[in-house]
Amino acid sequence: MYEAEKDKILNDYYNAKEIYAKFDIDTDEVLDKMKKIRISLHCWQGDDVTGFEKSANGLSGGGILATGNWPGRARNGEELRQDIEKALSRIPGKHKVNLHAIYAETNGEFVDRDEINVEHFRKWVDWAKENGLGLDFNPTFFSHPKANDGYTLSSKDENIRKFWIEHGKRCREIANEIGKELKIQCVNNIWIPDGSKDLPANRIEHRKILKESLDEIFSVKYDKTNIIDSVESKLFGIGSESYVVGSHEFYMNYASRNDVMLCLDMGHFHPTESIADKISSILTFDDNLLVHVSRGVRWDSDHVVILNEDLLSLAKEIRRCNAYDKVYIALDFFDASINRIMAWVIGARATLKAILISLLEPVHLLLEEENKGNFGARLALMEEFKTLPFYSVWNKYCMDENVPIGTSWIDAVKEYEKEIIKNRT
Ligand SMILES: C[C@H](O)[C@H](O)[C@@H](O)C(=O)CO
Numbered sequence: 001m002y003e004a005e006k007d008k009i010l011n012d013y014y015n016a017k018e019i020y021a022k023f024d025i026d027t028d029e030v031l032d033k034m035k036k037i038r039i040s041l042h043c044w045q046g047d048d049v050t051g052f053e054k055s056a057n058g059l060s061g062g063g064i065l066a067t068g069n070w071p072g073r074a075r076n077g078e079e080l081r082q083d084i085e086k087a088l089s090r091i092p093g094k095h096k097v098n099l100h101a102i103y104a105e106t107n108g109e110f111v112d113r114d115e116i117n118v119e120h121f122r123k124w125v126d127w128a129k130e131n132g133l134g135l136d137f138n139p140t141f142f143s144h145p146k147a148n149d150g151y152t153l154s155s156k157d158e159n160i161r162k163f164w165i166e167h168g169k170r171c172r173e174i175a176n177e178i179g180k181e182l183k184i185q186c187v188n189n190i191w192i193p194d195g196s197k198d199l200p201a202n203r204i205e206h207r208k209i210l211k212e213s214l215d216e217i218f219s220v221k222y223d224k225t226n227i228i229d230s231v232e233s234k235l236f237g238i239g240s241e242s243y244v245v246g247s248h249e250f251y252m253n254y255a256s257r258n259d260v261m262l263c264l265d266m267g268h269f270h271p272t273e274s275i276a277d278k279i280s281s282i283l284t285f286d287d288n289l290l291v292h293v294s295r296g297v298r299w300d301s302d303h304v305v306i307l308n309e310d311l312l313s314l315a316k317e318i319r320r321c322n323a324y325d326k327v328y329i330a331l332d333f334f335d336a337s338i339n340r341i342m343a344w345v346i347g348a349r350a351t352l353k354a355i356l357i358s359l360l361e362p363v364h365l366l367l368e369e370e371n372k373g374n375f376g377a378r379l380a381l382m383e384e385f386k387t388l389p390f391y392s393v394w395n396k397y398c399m400d401e402n403v404p405i406g407t408s409w410i411d412a413v414k415e416y417e418k419e420i421i422k423n424r425t
């Protein structure tokens with residue numbers, strides 16, 4: 001970066017610092033807090049949720065869908081890690097990478113999901129260590145012949161159920177080992193696609209079976225410094241429009257009663273329902289919460305996350321609950337219609353911008369007006385605070401973290417596409 005550019009960024013930052021100081025916000029302190037926040041970058045954006053299994057036939061049986069055919073998706077661990085590194089070099093801060101079980105590396109051998117162990121993730125763990133990254137984990141209960149009849153952990157077929165319970169147990173074991181080795185807690189999130197396209201006659205039976213399967217998976221206890229377990233609900237999916245076994249109510253109860261963390265995915269609720277309002281309710285009863293940051297357009301479409309009202313409300317609510325040390329933030333979108341690295345960087349930068357904006361908000365002044373009953377003044381302040389010069393603080397954060405300022409990251413990604421991605425035929 002040229003000296004003149006640095007001076008300009010610093011100058012803008014000092015001006016912004018003065019403005020925020022008028023509202024008792026110390027921007028240096030906010031930047032220190034920012035540097036401690038790790039978000040989780042989902043590996044599956046890099047290959048459209050395909051994975052590396054020998055028999056991989058793309059995303060199937062999961063009620064989720066990656067659309068688009070942008071060329072050059074990563075085809076193996078080396079390419080995927082190279083792409084993630086490229087993305088991370090454009091994202092300020094030290095973060096985590098979120099893996100799914102289908103990203104096991106098995107030396108060309110077929111290893112079924114009920115046989116995987118931590119050694120199949122050796123390259124990921126060594127790479128994470130070298131790069132100072134944390135890893136999160138997810139069992140993969142979809143894109144498999146044993147998921148094709150629509151039910152996995154809630155299946156009435158004992159053989160199917162046993163297979164998936166074993167998968168769930170092995171994934172927890174793997175997540176525990178990862179957390180232990182990296183010395184960074186690993187979030188292990190369970191999402192299953194189970195449900196039915198049309199109206200079921202019996203809803204409760206599958207839910208009782210799911211409860212039993214989860215009890216069995218969670219019967220092994222691990223040290224929470226290594227692994228924290230979570231369960232993710234959903235409203236509906238493709239092929240499970242009428243009934244989803246793991247609904248919000250199901251998992252909210254399960255999580256609260258079993259010392260398991262709940263996961264709220266922004267795309268997994270009714271389109272007009274915001275998860276921001278749910279955070280304080282969950283945290284009244286539970287210690288932690290996992291959020292999947294996604295963007296649904298009319299349905300759970302998993303569009304790339306942008307700095308929109310939903311994302312801002314989410315971040316502001318976490319901050320207003322003083323809960324950045326309780327809420328785990330993981331990205332979850334998959335767009336195959338644009339450059340996949342751009343997708344990661346856009347989504348991650350938007351999420352970090354929302355977090356920064358929330359930390360810069362003078363919440364204490366809003367509370368002061370609220371506590372006096374001055375609701376007009378509270379609304380007026382909320383509006384004024386929206387246009388405080390956060391961008392100057394953002395640029396300083398990017399400069400401190402040695403990543404490109406403003407739009408300058410875009411050309412570097414285009415270049416990488418020309419040199420590396422376009423050659424993947
Ligand atoms: C691939 C992820 O596990 C998946 O996206 C899940 O988290 C989900 O949101 C399914 O709709």
Ligand SMILES: [Mn+2]
Pocket residue numbers: 191232265292332
């Ligand atoms: Mn999700």
